[in-house]
Amino acid sequence: MTILLIMAGAFLGAIARFGVGQLMKAWSASAFPWATLFVNVSGSFGLGYLSSHTTYASLLLFLGVGFFGSLTTFSTLKLELMRFTSKDWFHFGMYLMATYLFGLIAAYIGWHL
Amino acid sequence: MLYLYVGIAGALGALARYGLGTAIGAVWTNTFPIGTLVINLIGSFLLGWMTHFLFRTGKLTPQVVTAVGTGMIGSFTTFSTFSVETIQLIDMGKADQAIGYVLLSAGLGLYSSYLGYHFGTKRLRHQRGEEMT
Numbered sequence: 001m002t003i004l005l006i007m008a009g010a011f012l013g014a015i016a017r018f019g020v021g022q023l024m025k026a027w028s029a030s031a032f033p034w035a036t037l038f039v040n041v042s043g044s045f046g047l048g049y050l051s052s053h054t055t056y057a058s059l060l061l062f063l064g065v066g067f068f069g070s071l072t073t074f075s076t077l078k079l080e081l082m083r084f085t086s087k088d089w090f091h092f093g094m095y096l097m098a099t100y101l102f103g104l105i106a107a108y109i110g111w112h113l
Numbered sequence: 114m115l116y117l118y119v120g121i122a123g124a125l126g127a128l129a130r131y132g133l134g135t136a137i138g139a140v141w142t143n144t145f146p147i148g149t150l151v152i153n154l155i156g157s158f159l160l161g162w163m164t165h166f167l168f169r170t171g172k173l174t175p176q177v178v179t180a181v182g183t184g185m186i187g188s189f190t191t192f193s194t195f196s197v198e199t200i201q202l203i204d205m206g207k208a209d210q211a212i213g214y215v216l217l218s219a220g221l222g223l224y225s226s227y228l229g230y231h232f233g234t235k236r237l238r239h240q241r242g243e244e245m246t
Contacts (some may be wrong), residue, residue, distance in 0.1 A: 006131050007124035014123020014188045015116050021183070044196035051197050070127045074153040074190035074218075075160035076183070078226035082161065085223075099192075100219060107196035111204075 002061055009066020013043075017071050032091060033080040036073065037099055043072035044103045048110025115176055122184030130189050145210050146198040149191065150217060154225045156190030161229020166236045 017039045024035035047068040054060065077099060084092035130152055137148035160182060168178045195218055202211035 002131075003128060006127055010127030010188050011120040011124040014126070014184050015120040017123075017187060018116065018119045018179075018183055040192040040196075043193040047193035047197045048200060051201075065131055066124075066127055068193045069130065069191045070123050070188035072192035072194075073187040074192050074195065074222060075156040075186050075226070076190075077192060078157040078222045079160050079164060081223055082226045082230060096219065100215065103192060103196045104199055104215075107193070107200045108203075111197065111200050 001058075005058055005061040006066045009062040009064075010070040011066075013067040013070030016067075017073060033077075033095060036076050036080060037095070037102075040072045040077065040099055041102045041106045043068045045106035045110040046071070048107035049113055050110075052111045115179060118176055118180040119184035122180040123188035126185040126188035130191065144202065144205065144207060146195075146202075146214060149194050149198060150214070150221075153190045153195065153218065154221055156186050157222050157225040158229040160186045160190075161226040162233040163229075165230050165233030167233070169237055170240070 017035075020039055021035040024038075028034070047064055050060065050064050050068065081092060081096060084095060133152055133155075134148040137151060141147050163182060163186070167173065168182065173181075195214075199211050199214055202208070202214060
């Protein structure tokens, strides 16, 4: 059951993350990775809220480990950051600061809400 | 159809994250969240390596590239768990661990991605060099 709950949540989370990326691509031609920033900050808020408001194991596996875990991503963030290095240090700094600062603030607000 | 592939690959990536996280948690008893850090570093290396080598060999279809890169590796790594673990460390009064965790995640994560890029690019050059001779 644990495995199924995680897989179901992650299935939806990965699709949502990919969907946000596709939408963002269709809306704007900006080279700034708004899509990843958006999923990482909103997912941090969601997981923060969930973690402090429920102890229901099935919900934590489905939504926490599965959905929010997969909605957010670390590998893509680092790949995008690396692409900014050496040619665009301004956006590198902006993206790094925005992700960590807003991500942590969002998790904090969700946790204490 | 591509959405379905991304979802399935994402489910597998998350399962691998849970499995490795549980395994590390079984042997690591300190409050420092080493499990998520290790997972994120492995994933960052893999995505860097795949993007600069595996996905450029021309052997994989664009659908497979998206499913594996965005779906599987994207879901294997996680940012939300990192954020919440950092807040939990602060709430536990372990600000030193929280700061260390953020710095290690930011620094080593970028370095892992760079290493993946480095070895991937090297491998691709090596392979293309062999094809030309």
